[in-house]
Amino acid sequence: MCEYIVQHDVKEGFEALFNAAQNQNMSGAFGLADGSLHRTCEPQHSRNVIKPNMYVDAIRSRNGLLECLKVRWGWKPFWSMGTMPPMTHLPLHLVMRSRVFDRLKRDGRMLIAVDGWYEACEVEQSKNSPRLSYTTSRQNGPIFLAALAQASEHFNGCDGLALVTHDETSTRQQRLLAFTAEDAQVWLRPDLQWDQAQDLAMHMALAEPQLEHVLSSTRSLRGR
Template sequence: MCGRFAQYQGMADYLRELNSEQEVIGGYDNLPIERYNVAPQTNVQLLHAEGGGLTIAAVRWGWAPHWAMKGKMPAPINARAETVASGKFFKQIWPYRALVAADGWYEWVKDETDPKHKQPYFIRLRSGEPMFFAAIGQLPHAGSEIGEDDGFVIITADAQGGMLDIHDRRPVVLPADLAREWIDPNTTSQRAEQIVQELGLQSEAFEWYQVSKAVGNVKNTGAALIGPTRQALIDRRRDAPVSCDWREAARSSHSKP
């Protein structure tokens, strides 16, 4: 599943990558978001189309229909691409598509040296550019307050499992052109289903490296969380599989015009 991610650049950086011709309704705060450990059930900056423009709002990550909220379990944060369009649970919000702009996400795998604690990895695009998760939700209208029942879920796929764990699931990450099509109100339900089931970016587009287990605690939020561990740096020098200049990635989010 996708249970933790990073969203640390300014909204202008994400909009630049999206390259949409639509205007943003109501404007937005362009200060760096600086969230390196976004956790479920917290409010997250979300993009969706409305009234011929784009709306940006902080919406709770997690949603469930009223009939499913009888227990004390937290609202689901993910929806399966294979069933999201046809299943009963998310039927109400399937037409309301959105994007989560992100800089990467975390996956955990078994640590052979420490069986009691899994090892987290940070996953990002090889290009170093922002990415867009496909999402759906009960979304606020432009200019209105966030409702108590508003929320969203990230759509996940398991075509090849997670990046590191074949039993895991990954968020559906869309390139800019498909991200724009995903939130376009004119995109049909059938086409939207095809996008999330077949057209998400594949593993070749990504790179990953070990990060500190501190990311497992939601109270830890600093930029150091996306920094590579000593082992990741050793692996990099030996095999050079990925670029791990996390400090530059974090700095660039503050310095872009």
């Protein structure tokens, strides 16, 4: 499961997504919300490690316009307030079959442009293990993670974002639903149906050998 996200150049990811949409679908491509990027995306360090309950820069589509906004990583649905910790991940198959998520999957689909992410090493599941695996793309450019979020105009305690995972066929494990810029914009289409979302995960999600994994230590993340 993803422990940390590394996000640095939000403007690069925002523009990569916009350009890919323009190149692939000139008749129905996304536009840019006036001033949205400059209003919501602040300069960041070259390696910005984001942990649960911190704010991440997310991209969404509203009325055909792309906009960027800050959302807390960790969603607290109203029906779980006080009974369970914020949700940081949501399996795609669960979201697809439960009506509880109807509003979220209709209005809350977002993308997060990242350099990569850290997760616990599969061969070292012990709680005392200090080893993490850093996953990034073998290609130049950002990776786009699919997410679902509640983001109210006026912040309330429920607002937050969860990363979407899917069942990877080769390993039978839940993996982050990640895309290139060319494929990611499909996730934001307002007419996306959930059988199409499943097909998107099966045939367009980033997988081996498109990803590179590097072992790391939790010590390198302390103090960030």
